[in-house]
Amino acid sequence: MDEITEIILSHFREVSSIPRCSKNEDKIAMWLKGWALNHGFSVKFDSVNNIVIGVPGSxxxxxxxSIVIQGHMDMVCEKTQESEHDFSKDPxxxxxxxxxxxxxxTTLGADNGIAIVIALSLAEDKSLRHPPLELLFTVDEETGLTGANALTPDFISGEILLNVDSEDEGIFTVGCAGGLNTKIEMPLVFSSLPEKMLSFNLMVDGLAGGHSGVDIHEGRANANKLIAGALSLIAGKMDLRxxxxxxxxxxNAIPRYAQATVAVPADRQDExxxxxxxxxxxxRSEYSEIESGISIRIEESPSSLSPPISPSSDLQNEGADSETTNRIIGLLQDLPHGIASMSKDVEGLVETSSNLATVNIKGRDKETGKDEDGKLIIVSSQRSSVDSGLAVLTSSIEKTAKKYGAAYEHNSGYPPWQPDMSSPLLKRCMEVYSSVFDEKAKIEVIHAGLECAVIGSKYxxxxxxxxxxTIKNPHSPDECLYIPSIRKIWDFMVVLLESFTEKEEKKKGGKGKKKGKAKKGTSRK
Known part of the structure; x- marks a missing residue:
């Protein structure tokens, strides 16, 4: 491993020791402030805790x-069922x-911690030649682009922005899908269980999961849909509560697990x-090419669940009545998940999709068993690069919710980022990449959401x-970062930033530095 990569990974280990789940970025923001002040850089925060660090030009x-280098502070905090990791305190x-x-x-947090540490490493290297830099790190990208949405016109001044949040080295992203989340709430009716019924835990796990935008085209299984299918089969054969x-x-994560506590007649256990x-x-047969670890099983004791599915799992003698149980199953089965349409303009690009993201029951008092406020809460996440596609899919979800007597509400969402193939920055990046690596970079539009969409609407x-x-399997415990790609991004950014200084050198009569591949193990000193 070369020296530059070691330095960057050393920073990454330090950042990884700081809790930074979405909506809990205070500690990483304060660490970044300390880092900036220790290096003599200016720093400012806004109302939601976005931070921008000013690095003088060489x-x-x-x-x-100035050039803006941008990433987000938060990470998706996912872990395996066996993991005891506490994201609020454990490094x-x-x-x-x-x-x-x-x-x-657990998730690694390279999405998007690697952007932070590459930016810091560039700022620290006094041998590099670059314009003034604005290191912009936003909060809560993963759960709603909250930080990007809160940016004000005076927070940054640069008109060139390098977003270091794509996950395939050698590919420049110039557009992305827009998105919208829908929260569905269905009231539930609970009652005492009929006599001679036993409770069981139905467990679905071992799935690959993944990013609901990046990985949706792979057809990975959704645990919420699988458990709905299992519940439907059981309800078709016996009384189920x-x-x-x-x-x-x-x-924004394809569900890897789902679990339900259900009651069935005691004499039907074998069935x-x-x-x-x-x-x-x-x-297992249907998903043999995609999912290698599908597990669906039953367990007798609700107390054996780890973690417990909710406070109501202690209510051994009550369950949703028969009609409510069927409505739960029907709603989960009818809500869409996966690809809705493919792009007619870009080959292989998913245009519109949905993710049946989260399902749970809330509102029951485990001490009294009262369920007047008990509700089934479902979150669906829709994406599309076309506004009309997003509207049609969301309308379908609304109609499905109404069919089962459920209410719904949508968040504010975020717009698509429409590609500009005539962008001067894109042209410059393509030329620099070719000069550094003697190969041509690819250009793509992605189905995931990026903060560029929101930032572009504000500036x-x-x-x-x-x-x-290169990052594989983001938003899942299988997330991994391809180490050799770190150095390639470094070499590219060093030459790219230097290219913005060439006019200044020529103006002063300097010869400038010849663009070319950075020497292995050096920082172009």
């Missing part, structure tokens, strides 16, 4: 227009696995086991591009 370049410990960096049973249900953890076993075998004249080192 000698002779102090008065050039993430990155492990080197050959050419990959991974975490132990749902006592509790919980699945998924984030709007229940057979139904679940047969369903598991069927799914009318800003020219933006997104890139980054």
């Amino acid at each position: 000698k002779g370049c102090e008065y050039l227009p 993430i410990i990155p492990d080197v696995d050959g050419e990959w960096l991974r975490a132990q049973g 749902i006592q509790d249900i919980n699945g998924g953890s984030a709007h 229940l086991s057979a139904i679940v076993s047969e369903y598991e075998s069927k799914l 009318e004249n800003i020219d933006m591009i997104s890139f980054g080192p």
Whole structure:
């Protein structure tokens, strides 16, 4: 591993020791403030805790227009069922696995911690030649682009923005989908269980999960849809009462697990086991090319769940009545998940999709068993690069909710980022990449959401591009970072930033530096 990569990964380990789940970025923001002040850089915060660090230009370049390097502070906090990691206090410990960096049973946080540490490393290297830099780090990108939405016109001044939040080195992202989340609430009716019914936990896990934008085209299984299918099969064979249900953890992650506490007649236990076993075998066959670890099983004791699915799992003698149970199953089965349409303009690009993201029951008092406020809460996340596609899909979800007597509400969403193929920044980046690596970079529009979409709507004249080192399986415990790609991003950014100083050098009669590949193991000193 070369020296530059070691420096960047050293910063990454330090950042990984700081809790920074979405909406809990205070500690990382304060750490960044301390780092900036220790290096003599200016720093300012806004009303939501976005931070911008001002790095002066190198000698002779102090008065050039500034370049914004942008990433987000928060991360998706996902872990395996077996992990005891507490994201509120436990450090993430990155492990080197050959050419990959991974975490132990949790998301790694390279999305988007790697942007932070590359930016800091660039700012620290006094041998580099660059214009003034504005290191812009936003909050809460993963759960609603809150930080980007709160940016004000005076927070940054640069009209060139480098977003380091894409996940395939060698690809420049110039556009992305817009998105909208829908929260669905269905009132529930609970009653005492009929006599001679036993409670069981129905568990679905072992799925790959992944990013609901980046990975949606792969057809990975959704645990919420699988458990709905299992519940439907059981209800078709015997009396079934749902006592509790919980699945998924984030709007932008394909659910990897789901679990339900259900009651069935005591004398049908063997039949229940057979139904679940047969369903598991069927799914393993159907998903054999995509999912290698599908597990669907039943367990007798609700107390054996880890973690407990919700306070209501302690209500052993109550469950949703028969009609309510059927409404829960029907709603979960009818809500869409996956690709709705493919782009007619860009080959292989998903145009519109939805993710049946999270399901749970809230509002029951485990001490009294009262359920007047008990509701099934579902979150669906829709994406589209076309406004009309997003509207049609969202309308379909609204109609499905109404069919089952459920209410719905939408968040403010975020717009698509429409590509500008004539962008001067794109042209410059393509030329620099070719000069550094003697190969041509690819250009793409992605189905995931990027803060560029929101930032572009707030800063009318800003020219933006997104890139980054290679990250696989973001938003899941299988997230990993391809270590050699870190150095490639570094070499590219060094030459790119230097290219913005060339006019200044020529103006002063200097010869300038010849663009070319940075020497291995150096910082172009």
